[in-house]
Amino acid sequence: MLTLSHLTRRYGSLTAVNDVSLRLPVGARHAVIGPNGAGKTTLLNLIAGTERPDGGTILLADPDRPGGSGQLGRAGRAGLTGRAGKAGGIDLTRTEAARRSRLGIARSYQQPTVITELTALDNAMLAGWRHHRAGWTAWRRPARRRQMRDIAMRRLEAVGLADQAEHPAGALSHGQRRMLDLAAALVGEPRLLLLDEPAAGLTDRDIGRLVDVLRDIPADVALLLVEHHIEVVTELADNVTVLASGSVLVSGGTQEALSDPEVREVYLDTVPTSVAESATGAGPANGADTPPSATERG
Numbered sequence: 672m673l674t675l676s677h678l679t680r681r682y683g684s685l686t687a688v689n690d691v692s693l694r695l696p697v698g699a700r701h702a703v704i705g706p707n708g709a710g711k712t713t714l715l716n717l718i719a720g721t722e723r724p725d726g727g728t729i730l731l732a733d734p735d736r737p738g739g740s741g742q743l744g745r746a747g748r749a750g751l752t753g754r755a756g757k758a759g760g761i762d763l764t765r766t767e768a769a770r771r772s773r774l775g776i777a778r779s780y781q782q783p784t785v786i787t788e789l790t791a792l793d794n795a796m797l798a799g800w801r802h803h804r805a806g807w808t809a810w811r812r813p814a815r816r817r818q819m820r821d822i823a824m825r826r827l828e829a830v831g832l833a834d835q836a837e838h839p840a841g842a843l844s845h846g847q848r849r850m851l852d853l854a855a856a857l858v859g860e861p862r863l864l865l866l867d868e869p870a871a872g873l874t875d876r877d878i879g880r881l882v883d884v885l886r887d888i889p890a891d892v893a894l895l896l897v898e899h900h901i902e903v904v905t906e907l908a909d910n911v912t913v914l915a916s917g918s919v920l921v922s923g924g925t926q927e928a929l930s931d932p933e934v935r936e937v938y939l940d941t942v943p944t945s946v947a948e949s950a951t952g953a954g955p956a957n958g959a960d961t962p963p964s965a966t967e968r969g
């Protein structure tokens with residue numbers, strides 16, 4: 672559903688993303704990992720459209736075409752067909768972020784982006800409108816507002832925030848804001864969900880809930896996850912791309928990628944040993960000292 676071809680992004684003399692190519696099928700569960708500064712967030716920014724590449728292309732399967740998947744007719748009805756790509760998809764390379772949202776690309780940020788003065792429910796509903804194919808004008812229709820409110824409430828329930836719905840988002844804990852950010856991203860019923868370190872700063876219990884929530888996202892929604900918690904990656908991702916200095920070091924099946932000696936040297940050996948060993952299935956972490964999985968803990 673998403674094809675990145677030779678994406679490159681430079682900041683002056685620094686190449687933050689260097690010739691990255693990646694194909695995500697419908698319903699992908701794909702993680703991007705790598706050391707600090709490897710270019711993971713920049714890659715998400717390029718896909719979401721908050722930054723533009725210096726080279727390469729981003730192609731999204733057209734939801735109106737057979738095999739394009741996603742919410743039916745979204746692109747066509749919203750007049751968002753964009754430039755046709757070579758493979759018949761929508762060339763998003765120069766498309767603004769708001770249009771990508773309406774085409775079904777949602778994201779969360781490293782720092783949760785809630786509006787503290789608004790209630791949790793209003794935050795979730797606002798995020799939903801951003802993705803609505805009819806745009807903000809749909810807000811004027813009471814029936815649509817009720818429908819959006821129902822969807823937002825269901826997402827808040829899913830992340831355990833139903834009892835906080837009418838409370839200001841500013842009163843929520845860090846973990847609750849992260850969950851609200853996730854619920855908000857899901858309200859728009861995305862085709863592609865980009866998550867930037869969703870487990871950062873969460874307690875073990877919250878990480879367990881996060882994994883449960885992400886396991887429950889619909890099978891046809893593709894998930895692209897940037898995460899340093901390797902156990903969250905092994906719980907959720909079928910495939911992993913490892914970035915180092917902006918370039919793809921390894922890309923493939925999760926266990927295969929995490930077992931790669933170069934990946935261990937460049938990245939996994941720099942994170943706590945028990946976590947790295949549990950990720951690769953090696954060493955004492957498989958025995959009595961094995962840390963419980965995120966789901967077991969949750």
Ligand SMILES: Nc1ncnc2c1ncn2[C@@H]1O[C@H](COP(=O)(O)OP(=O)(O)OP(=O)(O)O)[C@@H](O)[C@H]1O
Pocket residue numbers: 682685687705706707708709710711712713714
């Ligand atoms: N707006 C910017 N201007 C200049 N340099 C930037 C900018 N954004 C990112 N960089 C640099 O690009 C490189 C990649 O940054 P990026 O945030 O994508 O890495 P990352 O893999 O997400 O790191 P982390 O795991 O620490 O979040 C880093 O060297 C960073 O300092």
